[in-house]
Amino acid sequence: MEDLIRAENLGVTLGGKVVLEEITFSARAGDLTGIIGPNGAGKTTLLRAVLGLVPVQKGELTVIGVPSSRVKEIRPRIGYMPQRQSFEQRFPLSSADVVATGLLSPGTLLRRIDNKEKKIQTALKSVGMAHLSSWPFQDLSGGEQQRVLLARSLVRSPALLLLDEPNAGLDFPAQQSFMELLQKLKEKEGLTIILVSHDLISIAAASDQLVCINRTMHIHGQPADVLRSPHLDEAYRCQFDFLSSTGDKERSWH
Amino acid sequence: MSDILAYSFMQRALLAALLVGTLCSTISFFVILKRLSFLGAGISHTALGGIALGLVIGVDPVLTGTIFAVGTAMSTGYISRIGRISEDTVIGIFYASGMAFGIALISTFKGYYPELFALLFGNILSVSIRDLLLMGLSLGLILIFVLLFFRELLAICFDEEMAEAGGLPVNLLYMGLLAAMGLTVMVSIQLVGVVLVAALIVIPGAAAYRLSKNYRIMLVLSLAVGLTGSFGGLIFSYYYPVPPGATIVLVLALIFAVVMVLKPLHERLRQRFPLIKRSGGAR
Numbered sequence: 001m002e003d004l005i006r007a008e009n010l011g012v013t014l015g016g017k018v019v020l021e022e023i024t025f026s027a028r029a030g031d032l033t034g035i036i037g038p039n040g041a042g043k044t045t046l047l048r049a050v051l052g053l054v055p056v057q058k059g060e061l062t063v064i065g066v067p068s069s070r071v072k073e074i075r076p077r078i079g080y081m082p083q084r085q086s087f088e089q090r091f092p093l094s095s096a097d098v099v100a101t102g103l104l105s106p107g108t109l110l111r112r113i114d115n116k117e118k119k120i121q122t123a124l125k126s127v128g129m130a131h132l133s134s135w136p137f138q139d140l141s142g143g144e145q146q147r148v149l150l151a152r153s154l155v156r157s158p159a160l161l162l163l164d165e166p167n168a169g170l171d172f173p174a175q176q177s178f179m180e181l182l183q184k185l186k187e188k189e190g191l192t193i194i195l196v197s198h199d200l201i202s203i204a205a206a207s208d209q210l211v212c213i214n215r216t217m218h219i220h221g222q223p224a225d226v227l228r229s230p231h232l233d234e235a236y237r238c239q240f241d242f243l244s245s246t247g248d249k250e251r252s253w254h
Numbered sequence: 255m256s257d258i259l260a261y262s263f264m265q266r267a268l269l270a271a272l273l274v275g276t277l278c279s280t281i282s283f284f285v286i287l288k289r290l291s292f293l294g295a296g297i298s299h300t301a302l303g304g305i306a307l308g309l310v311i312g313v314d315p316v317l318t319g320t321i322f323a324v325g326t327a328m329s330t331g332y333i334s335r336i337g338r339i340s341e342d343t344v345i346g347i348f349y350a351s352g353m354a355f356g357i358a359l360i361s362t363f364k365g366y367y368p369e370l371f372a373l374l375f376g377n378i379l380s381v382s383i384r385d386l387l388l389m390g391l392s393l394g395l396i397l398i399f400v401l402l403f404f405r406e407l408l409a410i411c412f413d414e415e416m417a418e419a420g421g422l423p424v425n426l427l428y429m430g431l432l433a434a435m436g437l438t439v440m441v442s443i444q445l446v447g448v449v450l451v452a453a454l455i456v457i458p459g460a461a462a463y464r465l466s467k468n469y470r471i472m473l474v475l476s477l478a479v480g481l482t483g484s485f486g487g488l489i490f491s492y493y494y495p496v497p498p499g500a501t502i503v504l505v506l507a508l509i510f511a512v513v514m515v516l517k518p519l520h521e522r523l524r525q526r527f528p529l530i531k532r533s534g535g536a537r
Contacts, residue, residue: 015338051419072421080419087413091287092469101409105421110402136467152416 004029004064004160004192005050011058012042012049018215019045021058025211025220029159032186032193034207034223036200038236041214043196044083047162050194051080064159076105079153079161084146084169089138095148096120096133102152123155124148126189127181143174147181154185161185161193167202175199179206200227200240258492263379267498270381271484273389274445274454279480280400281438282459283473284431287411291460293330293432295452296345297439300326300352302448305373306359315369316388320440326352327436328429335425376447376499378488385444392441396434403427408469445484446499457483457506461513479509 003026010023020042027033035043048054050063052071061068064077071078079102093101099120103113113119124130127147132140137148146166153161163182167175179202185191197203204210204223211220212235219231226232233239258264285291304322308315326348334341360370372380400407406427409417418424435455442451462475487502494501 053418075419075421078419080416082413082415082419087416088287088289091412092463092467092472093408093412094468097469098412100405101412101416102420104406104409104417106423109406109422138467 002029002065003027003062005033005194006062007059008061009059010046010049010056010061012045012054013057014045014054020049020213021216023059023213023217025217027192027194028208029192030186030190031208032182032195032206034203034210035194035196035213036198036203036210036226036235037213037218041235043213044164046213047080047164047194047196050160050162051075051078076107076156077159079156079158081149081153081161081163081166083164084142084149089145091137093137094134095124095129095137095140095151098137098148099123099133099152099155102155105156119155120151123151126154126185127151141174142170143177146170146174146178150178150181159192161191163193163195165196165198167197167199175202182206258489263381264492266381266383266386267378267488268485269386270378270389270445271488271502272481273386273393274442275481275484276477277389277393277396277438278442278454278484279458279477280396280473281435282455282457282480283462283469283476284400284407284411284459285435285455286459286463287408287469288431290341290432290435291452291456292342293327293345293435294439294455296330296349296352297323297326297436298443298448298451299349299356301440301443302356302374303352303354303359304356305370305443305448306356309367309370310359310362315373316385316440316444319373319443320437322352323440324433324436327432327439331429331432372447373443374447374449375497376443376445376450378445378498378502381444389441389444392437396438399430399434403430407431446502450499450503453503453506454480454483457503457510461506461510464513464517479506483509 005027007026008024010020011018012020023046035046037043045054049056049061049068050071052068052075056068063071064074066074100116102123103116103119121130121133124133127150129144129147129151132144137145140148150166167178170178182193182195183206186193195203195207204227207223209221210223210226212218212226212232214235218235219226219229227240258268285294301319301323304319305315308318330341330344330348333339334344406417406422409422410424410427414424438455439451442454446454458476458480461479462472465475466472483502483506486505488498490496490505491498491501
């Protein structure tokens with residue numbers, strides 16, 4: 001399968017500070033790639049580089065066959081779900097209104113959006129939220145809000161989906177339900193997903209490969225291999241024990 | 255009531271209340287959603303420097319005040335973005351500096367400047383045809399901007415990062431919104447003055463925000479609150495010897511207080527007697 005993202009010795013400097021350097025990995029089409037690393041590791045910056053929102057100063061980054069300098073041209077093919085704190089929770093929009101914001105692009109400026117309602121309803125249906133399309137967004141539970149935001153990132157039928165800590169702030173059942181939904185979308189729609197998360201156990205269970213960074217590249221590969229690797233301890237600057245028995249992973253912290 | 259319309263100065267004042275009420279209520283909608291309330295106060299106080307400068311150098315103070323107001327609004331947005339400083343900090347600096355500049359210039363005045371006092375405390379009863387044309391032109395320009403880019407402005411207010419990721423010209427649209435805000439503040443200064451203008455661009459949206467979970471209804475309510483405050487305050491000041499700028503702001507504040515009291519009661523009633531029940535589904 002082709003690689004939808006290919007990064008080679010990627011380097012990003014923001015305001016004179018090196019945020020990412022020598023990041024090398026690739027994400028195959030149809031795979032779910034988990035990005036892990038401690039706070040401040042540059043995970044969100046990596047997603048923003050893939051979106052073309054921050055300039056790449058060193059190395060090469062290719063997204064859906066296009067170099068990072070031209071990513072703007074293919075933005076409609078990339079779905080993005082930022083962290084929850086980037087928006088006002090009490091904003092007076094319905095679920096459908098929130099999804100509609102995902103349809104806006106430079107191409108829709110001063111223009112009517114074709115089949116707008118159909119696209120919104122299809123996106124909401126794909127995340128199991130069509131029945132609450134007219135419901136105020138602020139009255140939804142945290143898990144439901146995340147589903148609506150996921151629908152917003154899916155409304156343009158992207159080939160690549162970038163999710164920045166979608167499980168943050170959710171209770172365990174809501175996290176589980178969201179991860180199951182991602183798996184379903186991946187299998188049914190053939191979506192390529194890049195998922196940033198702090199929850200090592202659930203991201204490892206869901207991912208086809210893990211990429212561990214802390215400003216630089218630490219390790220990438222099969223989830224089980226990454227979790228057993230001493231490079232993971234190096235990246236987090238602490239020691240993990242991952243006990244693998246009958247496929248279940250448990251974690252203890254020293 | 256009909257005696258109010260018998261005077262031409264009151265006809266002009268009512269028309270000014272309609273124009274400025276509509277303008278402020280529309281901008282107030284975005285001010286609240288984008289959390290720019292403090293910027294309104296900052297712009298108006300900085301405009302004082304522009305007004306004083308106009309009077310000193312013999313240029314129309316409304317023109318210099320407008321340049322200062324729009325310049326402050328756009329500079330705040332620009333500096334906070336490129337300098338990674340919070341908007342509150344930048345506004346705090348402009349607020350005090352603009353005011354200090356104005357006070358320094360005013361201290362050099364010799365004699366009495368009625369225009370200065372009109373702009374400090376507002377004087378809607380002395381609104382001229384030229385002022386009305388300026389208000390109408392400002393309202394027209396801002397309404398065209400808002401109508402053309404309403405969806406995009408709403409998306410930026412909701413989640414700027416997502417809007418940027420979608421490829422929208424976020425900085426350009428945000429600067430446009432700030433410029434519209436600066437222009438609105440300066441036009442409204444003639445109604446209620448530098449000191450009180452912030453209330454006009456904050457209270458309508460804030461009251462509407464408390465009342466509605468739907469942005470369309472919020473916009474309509476913002477207009478209703480803004481126009482009620484503008485007309486109500488003006489009519490009150492016609493019958494009672496209180497400056498119209500003060501009565502307009504007091505009526506708006508009263509509406510907000512009523513909303514604050516009634517909203518929790520309404521919520522409790524709604525929870526007890528829900529009109530719409532949720533259907534089942536994912537949680």
